[in-house]
Amino acid sequence: MPTLVSHPDEVKVISRRFGQGAADIDRYLELDGYKAVQKAIAEGPDWIINVMKASGLRGRGGAGFPTGLKWSFVPKQSEKPKYVLVNGDESEPGTCKDHVIFLHDPHAIVEGTMIAGLAIGAKMGFIYLRGEYRYLLKIVEKAVADAYAKGFLGKNIFGSGIDFDIVTQSGAGAYEVGEESALMESLEGKRGVPRIKPPFPAVVGLYGGPTVINNAETIASVPHILLMGGEEYAKIGSERNGGTRLFGISGHVERPGVYELPMGYNLKKAIYDVAGGIKDGKKLKAVVPGGSSCPVLLPEEIDVGLDFDQMGKAGTMLGSGGIVVLDETVSIVEFALRTISFYQHESCGWCIPCREGTDWIKKTMTRIYNGGGNKKDAANIQYLAENMMGRTFCPLGDAAAMPTLGFIKKFRKEFEEYIEGNKAGTPIITVQQLVGAH
Amino acid sequence: MSTITNSIFTPETAARFDHLVTLYPVKRSALVPMLLYAQDEVGYVSDAVVAEIAQRLDLLELDVRNVLSYYSMLRTKPAGRYNVQVCTNISCMLRGGYEILDHCKHKLGIGHKEVTADGVFSLEEVECIGACCWAPAMQVNYDFHDNLTTVKVDEIIETYRAGKGKDVK
Ligand code: FES
Numbered sequence: 202m203p204t205l206v207s208h209p210d211e212v213k214v215i216s217r218r219f220g221q222g223a224a225d226i227d228r229y230l231e232l233d234g235y236k237a238v239q240k241a242i243a244e245g246p247d248w249i250i251n252v253m254k255a256s257g258l259r260g261r262g263g264a265g266f267p268t269g270l271k272w273s274f275v276p277k278q279s280e281k282p283k284y285v286l287v288n289g290d291e292s293e294p295g296t297c298k299d300h301v302i303f304l305h306d307p308h309a310i311v312e313g314t315m316i317a318g319l320a321i322g323a324k325m326g327f328i329y330l331r332g333e334y335r336y337l338l339k340i341v342e343k344a345v346a347d348a349y350a351k352g353f354l355g356k357n358i359f360g361s362g363i364d365f366d367i368v369t370q371s372g373a374g375a376y377e378v379g380e381e382s383a384l385m386e387s388l389e390g391k392r393g394v395p396r397i398k399p400p401f402p403a404v405v406g407l408y409g410g411p412t413v414i415n416n417a418e419t420i421a422s423v424p425h426i427l428l429m430g431g432e433e434y435a436k437i438g439s440e441r442n443g444g445t446r447l448f449g450i451s452g453h454v455e456r457p458g459v460y461e462l463p464m465g466y467n468l469k470k471a472i473y474d475v476a477g478g479i480k481d482g483k484k485l486k487a488v489v490p491g492g493s494s495c496p497v498l499l500p501e502e503i504d505v506g507l508d509f510d511q512m513g514k515a516g517t518m519l520g521s522g523g524i525v526v527l528d529e530t531v532s533i534v535e536f537a538l539r540t541i542s543f544y545q546h547e548s549c550g551w552c553i554p555c556r557e558g559t560d561w562i563k564k565t566m567t568r569i570y571n572g573g574g575n576k577k578d579a580a581n582i583q584y585l586a587e588n589m590m591g592r593t594f595c596p597l598g599d600a601a602a603m604p605t606l607g608f609i610k611k612f613r614k615e616f617e618e619y620i621e622g623n624k625a626g627t628p629i630i631t632v633q634q635l636v637g638a639h
Numbered sequence: 640m641s642t643i644t645n646s647i648f649t650p651e652t653a654a655r656f657d658h659l660v661t662l663y664p665v666k667r668s669a670l671v672p673m674l675l676y677a678q679d680e681v682g683y684v685s686d687a688v689v690a691e692i693a694q695r696l697d698l699l700e701l702d703v704r705n706v707l708s709y710y711s712m713l714r715t716k717p718a719g720r721y722n723v724q725v726c727t728n729i730s731c732m733l734r735g736g737y738e739i740l741d742h743c744k745h746k747l748g749i750g751h752k753e754v755t756a757d758g759v760f761s762l763e764e765v766e767c768i769g770a771c772c773w774a775p776a777m778q779v780n781y782d783f784h785d786n787l788t789t790v791k792v793d794e795i796i797e798t799y800r801a802g803k804g805k806d807v808k
Contacts, residue, residue, distance in 0.1 A: 203773050203785070282664070294728040294767035325664075332675055332712045333768050335781035336807045368662050371672040374712030376766065390670030390696070392709040408664050451730035451771040458772050493729055493767075523771060525729055539732055543766055549709075629737050630727075 203301055206458030208475045212437055214425050214445045215418065216461040219305040224340055226347040229308040235353055237424035241316045242361045249320040253423070255431025257443025261298075262288060262379075262416030263492065263520045265509035268423075272413055274403040275321040281410035285317045285326035286388065286402075289341075289417040290372055290379045292331055293492035294543060295523030298447035299417040301459045303330065303337035306421060307344035311367060313420035315358070316427065318365050321413050325366045327388060328417075332373040342369050376547040380595045381414040383549075394551050395595035418447055439465025442508035446522050450476040453483065453528035465506040472503065472526055483528040487611075491520020493540050494600035496607030497533075517607070532626025534619045537608035538566040539630065544601035555598035558589040562605055574620035582616075583609045643695060647687045652680050656695060666696050670706055674713055679808050682717045711765075719754045719761030721799045721806075723747070724778045727764050730771035735787070739775050740764055742789045746796060759800060781807040 205220050213219075222228045229235070241249050253269030260266045275283060287310060291299040302310065314326040328345075330338045345367050348354045356364050370388055372378055378387045382396035385407050406412025422444065426434045435443035442464040448471060449459045455477030462471060468490060472478070479485050485500045490507075496517040498505075505515045512519040527536065545559035562585050565578050582605060589602040609616060615625050646653040655676070659669045670692070677688045684707055693700045707713050723743055727736040744750055747760050754761040770776035773785035777792075782805050784795050798804045 202783070203770070291769050292767060295730050295771050296767070297769045297771045297773075300769045331769070332710070333778065333781070336783070339807065370668075371675055373671050373675045373710035375710050387671055388668055389665065390667035390706065392706055449772045451774060452733040457774070489729070523730075525733070525771070527733065531733070536729065536732075539727075539729060543728060546766065629732060631737075 203297070203304065204458065205301075205305075206456060206460060208460055210466070210470070210475055211461050212445050212463050213461055214429075214434070214437070215302065215306075215309070215421050215447060216459075217425070218309070219301065221305075223306050223308065224304070224344065226308060226344070226351060229306075233428060234308055234424075235312055237427040238312050238315045238319070238353075239359050240427055241319050242359055242363070246320050246322065249316060249427070252427055252431040253320070255435060256426045257431075257435040257438060257441060258419065258422055258426060259442060259509055260416055261418035261422070261446060261522070263293070263494075263518070265519060268415065268419055271403065271415075272317065272320045274401070275411045275413055276404065277322065279322075279411050281408070282325065283321055283323040283410050284407045284412045285314050285321070285323050286381075286384065286407060286412055286414045287314055287326065287328040287417055287420050288379065288381065288384055288414055289328060289330040289334070289337075290384060291334075291417070291521075292376045292379050293494065293521045293523060294540075295449065295451060295489065295492045295525040296521040297449050297451075298459050298522060300334065300337065301447065302417055302421045303334065303341055307337075307341045308348070309421040309424055310341065310417055311344050311348050311354075313423035314367055315354070315365055316423050317413055317415060317420060319363065321411070323413070324364050325368070327368050327370055327407070329370045329372060329384060329388060331378075332371050335371070338369060338371055345369055375549075376543075377549045377595070377597060380597065383595065384414065385412065392549075394549055397594060437463050439463070439506055439508045439511070441510060446507070448507065449523045450526065451523065452526040453480045453531075454478065454526045455480055462507065464508045465511065468498075468505050468507050468524070469503045471507065471524065476524075476526070479526065479528050481528075483530065485526065486529045486531055487527045487533065489525040489527070489604065491518050492523040493525070493543065494518075494604055495520040496603050497611060499611055518603075530627045532619075532624065532628055533608055533612040533615050534566065534570055534624075535626065535628055535630060537605065537612075538563070538570050540604050540608075541566055541601060544597065548597060548601070552594045552598070554589045555593040555601065558585050558598065559601045561585050562601070569616065569620055572622070576617075576620065578620060579609055579613060579616040643691060647691055648677065648680060652676065660695065667698065670696055670698070670703065671710065674703075674707060674710070678713060683714050685715075717754070717758070718763075720759050721779050721804065722761045722763060723796070724763045724765040724768070726766065726768045726770070726774070726776050728767040728771075730767070731774040731776060734774040736775040739777065739787050739789070739792060742792055743777075743796075746793065760796070779804060
């Protein structure tokens with residue numbers, strides 16, 4: 202069971218109800234539950250969208266698209282039914298924030314889904330959890346059932362004359378399904394292969410109807426924003442990056458955990474103060490700042506604010522908010538190999554640059570790792586990764602290429618020395634293990 | 640009442656499936672969860688499971704197999720009663736995930752995707768299971784176990800062996 206952590210620098214908005222038994226509907230109601238949705242009904246769709254726009258909330262899945270704007274793209278009139286789809290297929294390595302929301306505050310997801318539905322005029326919402334999260338699915342299923350039992354869901358919600366239904370859905374293991382169009386395919390009972398865009402889901406989505414797809418953390422933020430006001434929420438964060446975010450700090454830190462920090466909070470402080478610094482007094486070697494697909498940062502690059510824009514300027518991404526910390530003992534060659542092995546394993550094979558690119562990068566890195574690398578290998582890896590960038594149907598190709606480029610550029614010397622037989626770091630994976638699962 | 644005569648599933652699961660197909664605008668949407676729930680009951684996705692699900696959703700068996708082969712949690716061969724899934728992805732790797740995996744291999748005497756002779760345990764190396772901040776982590780069936788040490792793993796495995804482990808389904 203995930204342990205809850207806390208730190209004085211935290212600003213608890215989404216995590217306000219964590220550890221307070223809010224999975225129970227009566228307790229949730231005591232803690233201001235289902236007030237935001239009633240306010241949303243009273244004020245109407247335009248008001249909701251305006252509050253969301255004012256809040257500066259940007260998609261917490263990783264892309265950082267402004268939520269209010271996304272909702273405003275859904276056509277008001279539509280012949281086909283509209284849908285809300287909540288993406289709880291959390292599977293970016295290094296990321297476990299939605300896990301904690303589902304566990305501690307499932308009704309915030311239910312309520313947020315209803316509000317998104319009211320905003321776009323949908324009558325149905327889906328909450329999709331990765332298949333591995335069965336115990337969390339049960340918690341969310343119970344929350345939905347309890348909301349129905351109280352009459353909050355179903356026909357004529359809160360006497361508004363509006364009907365709204367929620368269906369929970371389980372995945373069955375596939376990283377790729379976290380991509381929004383692949384997620385829709387999966388929900389339609391198909392292989393989770395991405396769709397070509399345009400058309401965008403806001404116009405043609407689930408079952409051909411206009412669909413809003415939001416990350417679980419984004420949706421869980423919505424009720425809080427409506428209650429506190431968009432401007433108030435925006436003020437907590439940094440410029441153009443409203444509010445707070447759940448950051449999961451893992452790897453070589455003293456106090457790993459999921460912490461809620463204001464957007465723009467300093468990454469160095471997050472690692473050294475909030476998470477207690479590097480484990481066992483070791484030195485920092487590198488930070489993968491937002492899940493495994495984000496380009497690595499060097500120790501001298503981490504004095505930077507954790508928001509979408511500042512991280513972009515630093516040459517990386519805020520991503521999923523999963524900060525992975527590597528101490529001096531880590532072999533970057535090995536870490537990069539483990540990272541690409543994951544993407545190679547998860548590539549759906551639909552498009553060639555991703556399927557072949559991940560495979561060849563993995564093969565080349567494996568050769569280096571096993572001591573058989575040749576001089577041109579580092580340049581070759583870079584060439585392969587550069588040629589994947591922007592050339593694949595869905596973001597998986599980029600997700601594999603970006604970290605690879607980060608490692609190969611920033612640790613070029615370590616790769617070259619490794620090839621020459623001078624291996625930095627303490628290896629963890631044996632050659633035998635490498636041929637195992639991936 | 641099941642709409643299928645001679646269902647291979649227990650009456651509860653059959654009734655659950657009858658209900659599941661009514662939830663969606665399109666029946667086929669029930670396919671992925673249905674395959675997983677069927678696997679929970681039967682132990683794997685057998686030919687009979689494929690046939691009945693195809694019939695329930697008005698699909699060809701080929702359509703069902705096409706989807707089945709995509710999802711990593713679905714299997715077409717039996718696993719152990721307790722499937723031990725050890726994460727070795729980045730956050731777990733940094734906190735000893737490979738050591739935990741090796742320990743399980745020795746303790747159970749099996750490798751990746753193998754089953755013990757008595758059919759009680761199977762082992763799998765898996766990708767990130769969303770427990771990175773509590774690494775290293777593993778799942779036994781659907782239950783999470785985190786902040787693992789080799790000692791803790793021994794205790795967990797013995798608890799399951801004695802039939803006293805939790806088993807969320
Ligand atoms: S890396 Fe092991 S649970 Fe995420």
